[in-house]
Amino acid sequence: MKQRALNQCMEISGDPYGYLKKWKQNNNKKIISCFAMNIPEEIIHAAGLLPVIAWRSNESVSIGHSRVASFNCGLTRSFIDDVLKEKLNFLDGVVINRMCLQAQGIPFILEQNTKWANIIYMSLPALYDSDCIHDFFKSELDRLIIAMEKCSGNKITTEKIINSIEIYNHNRKLLSDIYEIRRNNIGIISAREILSIVHSSMIMPKEENNKLLLEVIEELNLKVAEGNPKSGIPVVIYGSLCQTPHPELLDLIENIGMVVVDDDIFIGSRYFVNSLNVSDNPIESMANRYFSHIPPCPTKGDYKSNWSAYISDIMNKNKAKAVITLMIKYCPPHMCAYPDDQITFEKKGIPEIMLEVEHEIISLEQVRTRLQSFVEIIGGI
Numbered sequence: 001m002k003q004r005a006l007n008q009c010m011e012i013s014g015d016p017y018g019y020l021k022k023w024k025q026n027n028n029k030k031i032i033s034c035f036a037m038n039i040p041e042e043i044i045h046a047a048g049l050l051p052v053i054a055w056r057s058n059e060s061v062s063i064g065h066s067r068v069a070s071f072n073c074g075l076t077r078s079f080i081d082d083v084l085k086e087k088l089n090f091l092d093g094v095v096i097n098r099m100c101l102q103a104q105g106i107p108f109i110l111e112q113n114t115k116w117a118n119i120i121y122m123s124l125p126a127l128y129d130s131d132c133i134h135d136f137f138k139s140e141l142d143r144l145i146i147a148m149e150k151c152s153g154n155k156i157t158t159e160k161i162i163n164s165i166e167i168y169n170h171n172r173k174l175l176s177d178i179y180e181i182r183r184n185n186i187g188i189i190s191a192r193e194i195l196s197i198v199h200s201s202m203i204m205p206k207e208e209n210n211k212l213l214l215e216v217i218e219e220l221n222l223k224v225a226e227g228n229p230k231s232g233i234p235v236v237i238y239g240s241l242c243q244t245p246h247p248e249l250l251d252l253i254e255n256i257g258m259v260v261v262d263d264d265i266f267i268g269s270r271y272f273v274n275s276l277n278v279s280d281n282p283i284e285s286m287a288n289r290y291f292s293h294i295p296p297c298p299t300k301g302d303y304k305s306n307w308s309a310y311i312s313d314i315m316n317k318n319k320a321k322a323v324i325t326l327m328i329k330y331c332p333p334h335m336c337a338y339p340d341d342q343i344t345f346e347k348k349g350i351p352e353i354m355l356e357v358e359h360e361i362i363s364l365e366q367v368r369t370r371l372q373s374f375v376e377i378i379g380g381i
């Protein structure tokens, strides 16, 4: 069976630079990079701009090391490396969220090394019990609205934001429909393919991506009818905050006897779970989503949520047998959250393995050996 829509997702995810440069030439619109999680993209969209989520290049970091410490995570190093190599000249600006100390340093480096007129730093607050953080969150959105109006020359009205929320919610629904098809037909689509589908949504205009996702769903339904899905021990992957895991790693997981049935990674379900309420007060809806604790996020200082319990629920929903933690090397928020999660998995008797994911070097042979032992253990459970 031909997989034309799925192939398009793979192509766009494999070469976001080429896709976006061409899109800009054809549409003559400004593109704003969102770095990385929890940026209210709908506001940028409502200004008539194209928000795209910052990605990790597939090149090793070289001159980027002159500006960013080698103990930064892959995304921060790779993004600055791409800037210095002038690969991101088609961007018109960036919106950066306070997520972690490494992200907090990015605006200063960009100010010194780009000519971008729009470098917006958002200090989205940690989740504490106080009304003042809601007010502060909303004031940050107001600041973003003013900045995006200035960048685009367009007025952002309430109606425009509501329209953008509806388009984004449709995209979230389509992505969750695709996850539901995988849940009900385990092995029908690979983890690498799912990654490219979500990644395409982060890059393309949502209006176009929505059409593409409808075609993907059609293709998947045909595949379901044909039967013959891949079999294996059902596992859930989680972690991989902000950046793409190596597709080769996902292939390895699925080529040695496991099959990924669901995930809680950013280029995955974390991006689209939890739609916004469509109401007359879209800013309030955005605040409610941000403060909802779903999905639990270690970059929000969310001391009340239990990430491992959330993962455990995903496992139960999918009848998964084990969990694979994808830990971005040098990602402090996840590194700090992980020990508690690991203890909980152990207490609950959930088999878990942690794989450290590096931007450049990943010794797949070493990982293969560890994963093979893991498969032997969970295969006997």
Ligand code: SF4
Pocket (backbone or CB within 6 Å): 036, 073, 074, 075, 076, 099, 100, 101, 102, 103, 241, 242, 243, 299, 328, 330, 331, 332, 333, 334
């Ligand atoms: S992956 Fe971790 S360290 Fe890197 S920007 Fe995201 S939260 Fe920060």
